[in-house]
Amino acid sequence: MEAETEPFTGLAAVGISRRFGAVQAVANMELHAPAGEVTALIGPNGAGKTTLLLVLASLLAPDSGTVRVMGIDPMKEPAAARARIGWMPDTLGVWESLTAREILTVMGKFYRMPKGRLPARVDELLDLVNLAELAEQKARVLSRGQQQRLSLARALIHDPDVLLLDEPASGLDPGSRVSLRRILRGLAADGKAVVVSSHVLAELDEIADRAVFVNAGRTVLVQTVGQAAAQGRRYAISALDPAALAAELTRLGVSFDAGKGRRDSVSVALGTEAQGAQLLADLVRAGVAVTAFAPAAGALEESYLGLDVEQR
Amino acid sequence: MTIMENGTGPAPRTDAGPSGLGAYAAGVWAVVGMELRQRLRARGWYIMLVVWFGLIWLVTALTWASWKVQSSAQGDFGGVAGSAANGPGPLIFEAVLAFVLLFGLLVAPALSANAISGDRAGGTLAIMQVTLLRPGQLLWGKFLASWCAALAFLVVSVPFLVFGILQGGLGAGHILVALLMLAIELGVVCALGVGVSALANRPLFSIVVTYLVVAALTFGTLIAFGLGMMVTDGTVQANQVYYKNSYVATGPDGTVDPSQPSGQPELPQDITDQNDQFACYGPMQDQRAPRTDRVAWLLGMNPFVVVADAIPYPDRTSAAQQQYAVGAFESISQGARSAQAGPEATYQCANGKVAASYLSPQAPLWPLGLGLQLLLTAGVLALAWRALRTPAGRLAKGTRVA
Numbered sequence: 001m002e003a004e005t006e007p008f009t010g011l012a013a014v015g016i017s018r019r020f021g022a023v024q025a026v027a028n029m030e031l032h033a034p035a036g037e038v039t040a041l042i043g044p045n046g047a048g049k050t051t052l053l054l055v056l057a058s059l060l061a062p063d064s065g066t067v068r069v070m071g072i073d074p075m076k077e078p079a080a081a082r083a084r085i086g087w088m089p090d091t092l093g094v095w096e097s098l099t100a101r102e103i104l105t106v107m108g109k110f111y112r113m114p115k116g117r118l119p120a121r122v123d124e125l126l127d128l129v130n131l132a133e134l135a136e137q138k139a140r141v142l143s144r145g146q147q148q149r150l151s152l153a154r155a156l157i158h159d160p161d162v163l164l165l166d167e168p169a170s171g172l173d174p175g176s177r178v179s180l181r182r183i184l185r186g187l188a189a190d191g192k193a194v195v196v197s198s199h200v201l202a203e204l205d206e207i208a209d210r211a212v213f214v215n216a217g218r219t220v221l222v223q224t225v226g227q228a229a230a231q232g233r234r235y236a237i238s239a240l241d242p243a244a245l246a247a248e249l250t251r252l253g254v255s256f257d258a259g260k261g262r263r264d265s266v267s268v269a270l271g272t273e274a275q276g277a278q279l280l281a282d283l284v285r286a287g288v289a290v291t292a293f294a295p296a297a298g299a300l301e302e303s304y305l306g307l308d309v310e311q312r
Numbered sequence: 313m314t315i316m317e318n319g320t321g322p323a324p325r326t327d328a329g330p331s332g333l334g335a336y337a338a339g340v341w342a343v344v345g346m347e348l349r350q351r352l353r354a355r356g357w358y359i360m361l362v363v364w365f366g367l368i369w370l371v372t373a374l375t376w377a378s379w380k381v382q383s384s385a386q387g388d389f390g391g392v393a394g395s396a397a398n399g400p401g402p403l404i405f406e407a408v409l410a411f412v413l414l415f416g417l418l419v420a421p422a423l424s425a426n427a428i429s430g431d432r433a434g435g436t437l438a439i440m441q442v443t444l445l446r447p448g449q450l451l452w453g454k455f456l457a458s459w460c461a462a463l464a465f466l467v468v469s470v471p472f473l474v475f476g477i478l479q480g481g482l483g484a485g486h487i488l489v490a491l492l493m494l495a496i497e498l499g500v501v502c503a504l505g506v507g508v509s510a511l512a513n514r515p516l517f518s519i520v521v522t523y524l525v526v527a528a529l530t531f532g533t534l535i536a537f538g539l540g541m542m543v544t545d546g547t548v549q550a551n552q553v554y555y556k557n558s559y560v561a562t563g564p565d566g567t568v569d570p571s572q573p574s575g576q577p578e579l580p581q582d583i584t585d586q587n588d589q590f591a592c593y594g595p596m597q598d599q600r601a602p603r604t605d606r607v608a609w610l611l612g613m614n615p616f617v618v619v620a621d622a623i624p625y626p627d628r629t630s631a632a633q634q635q636y637a638v639g640a641f642e643s644i645s646q647g648a649r650s651a652q653a654g655p656e657a658t659y660q661c662a663n664g665k666v667a668a669s670y671l672s673p674q675a676p677l678w679p680l681g682l683g684l685q686l687l688l689t690a691g692v693l694a695l696a697w698r699a700l701r702t703p704a705g706r707l708a709k710g711t712r713v714a
């Protein structure tokens with residue numbers, strides 16, 4: 001592997017295992033998050049995502065395995081590694097009686113940021129997460145989504161090279177999700193390595209460059225989003241006259257089954273996007289009044305459902 | 313505590329501040345500032361302060377009123393009481409001091425014992441641990457903040473102590489030493505509370521444990537001392553006691569010697585030592601006596617003993633002064649010191665010497681007691697430091713980092 005030969009810029013974790021009593025939360029997991037890309041960490045509840053992120057954030061010692069944060073071993077040099085890691089937990093955890101501005105300021109102090117630069121940086125981040133108007137409000141009165149955004153700002157205060165975000169999108173309204181997407185893409189463009197764990201796979205299609213699928217404490221699949229999109233996926237098709245659509249599909253020799261959605265649609269498995277375009281053209285040419293023709297699920301969701309994951 | 317190396321890696325936007333001790337102190341200061349800000353916004357703290365003020369006011373007023381009643385009654389009968397002659401100063405001072413210490417011991421755990429377990433429950437501990445803060449900085453910051461909060465209670469009670477001093481009979485030195493010792497005792501309890509809170513998972517549990525530790529220090533040490541005295545039964549060489557003012561000669565075990573004729577007996581011949589009340593005579597014998605000197609350290613750990621023993625009082629061994637302790641604190645101090653001196657010094661006629669009714673100032677007990685308290689605190693804090701280290705190895709059962 002090339003990561004072994006030349007120093008890997010970004011976050012690399014190999015062979016991570018961690019056990020809690022009888023529960024093997026993480027078993028021999030592997031994750032490479034290159035700088036400049038967003039890496040999604042996907043898996044069912046209890047798969048070990050949060051545990052892995054805690055190990056990567058240098059909060060939890062692994063039973064075995066190595067972590068490198070921009071080439072630094074956090075077990076040996078925790079301070080040097082932590083200066084480069086930003087961690088956003090899945091629990092909110094805000095100091096309730098402090099204001100948003102005070103929380104960011106004190107976090108900057110904890111990261112030993114120079115005093116002079118701190119106020120400007122705090123303002124910058126409050127603007128970034130759209131909390132400038134609520135800067136003087138106690139964190140207690142902020143809504144869940146606002147607290148979530150504050151938590152993101154808190155993880156970014158020291159401009160870390162590696163970002164570890166545990167379910168950052170949970171509780172966010174659609175507008176905030178769009179701006180989260182924008183923020184994360186912006187960070188990746190700045191050359192940061194971003195790791196996002198999330199259950200909203202459609203969201204990750206837009207954000208992530210690559211995905212690591214974990215299940216029952218193991219890495220089960222590593223894919224780029226390009227690869228995921230290139231693999232076969234299902235399309236949902238609906239038409240004004242469902243009977244005509246079914247007849248035409250049968251004539252074309254395309255196998256289909258009744259869609260799972262609310263509306264009257266059929267679901268078709270297609271190998272590539274080109275085949276999809278071809279099928280749509282064929283249907284339209286045959287005079288079928290197609291009203292919707294779209295992937296039934298996102299690329300990553302397709303991968304996820306293809307895996308035989310078990311929830312625990 | 314070992315201090316980890318500073319991150320010297322090329323981190324552009326951090327680590328640009330001062331290095332070494334200055335950076336360490338800056339981190340501690342940041343924690344203190346954040347904690348104090350949160351505490352100042354909590355209404356409960358102000359309510360507690362007001363209640364505290366009211367209670368101390370009540371104690372002062374009642375003490376003063378009771379002195380008034382007493383002294384006027386004594387005036388009616390024409391008696392000259394020692395305390396009345398001195399004025400109510402020492403009385404008020406001691407009453408206020410005792411109550412401030414008592415209430416302080418009750419309040420300090422509440423102020424300190426959820427410092428870290430509360431953060432753990434609220435999910436904010438891990439957020440601090442993931443920064444460049446070290447476990448030691450976290451502990452120092454939390455401790456100093458809770459100590460500051462506890463000292464505010466002391467400040468509120470200063471006017472009453474000053475009032476006691478103004479009533480006469482005491483010097484300003486008393487108030488300074490007393491305040492210093494109270495502050496130290498509050499600090500010990502706060503440090504214990506912060507240490508326990510780092511070890512416990514839930515705030516309620518750490519508060520209860522801290523109260524139990526405080527109870528062990530205030531009551532447990534007394535009980536342990538009492539039990540220990542029985543266990544450490546030893547012997548001391550002593551001869552017979554002759555009571556000059558009584559008409560009966562008794563052995564050291566209190567039995568009346570029937571061979572002695574009633575009426576004033578003659579002074580024995582072989583007197584080894586005597587004063588105007590007692591005489592020691594006869595051959596030395598092994599007498600059973602509790603070796604209090606072996607368990608006095610238990611007594612010394614009691615916060616009340618530490619404070620009482622540290623406050624200076626005049627040397628009353630000279631004949632010109634009354635030969636008994638006046639105040640409650642002086643009595644506590646004398647009691648503790650005689651326990652520390654052991655039977656060799658306090659058993660009547662031990663080694664043929666008349667025991668002094670009042671011990672001359674000897675090695676005080678409070679440095680030993682305070683030292684042991686600090687040792688205990690340091691032990692708890694060392695465990696707390698271990699528990700806060702990250703990356704965390706073993707986790708307490710049933711806890712998550714986040």
Ligand SMILES: Nc1ncnc2c1ncn2[C@@H]1O[C@H](COP(=O)(O)OP(=O)(O)OP(=O)(O)O)[C@@H](O)[C@H]1O
Pocket residue numbers: 020021023024025043044045046047048049050051052090312707710711712713
């Ligand atoms: N401190 C702990 N003690 C005992 N078991 C734990 C501990 N932390 C995690 N586990 C167990 O380890 C497994 C992985 O937990 P983890 O929190 O990493 O899952 P997750 O992938 O983040 O799940 P979710 O999607 O629900 O957030 C779970 O079975 C969990 O019960």
Ligand SMILES: [Mg+2]
Pocket residue numbers: 049050051090166
């Ligand atoms: Mg999780």
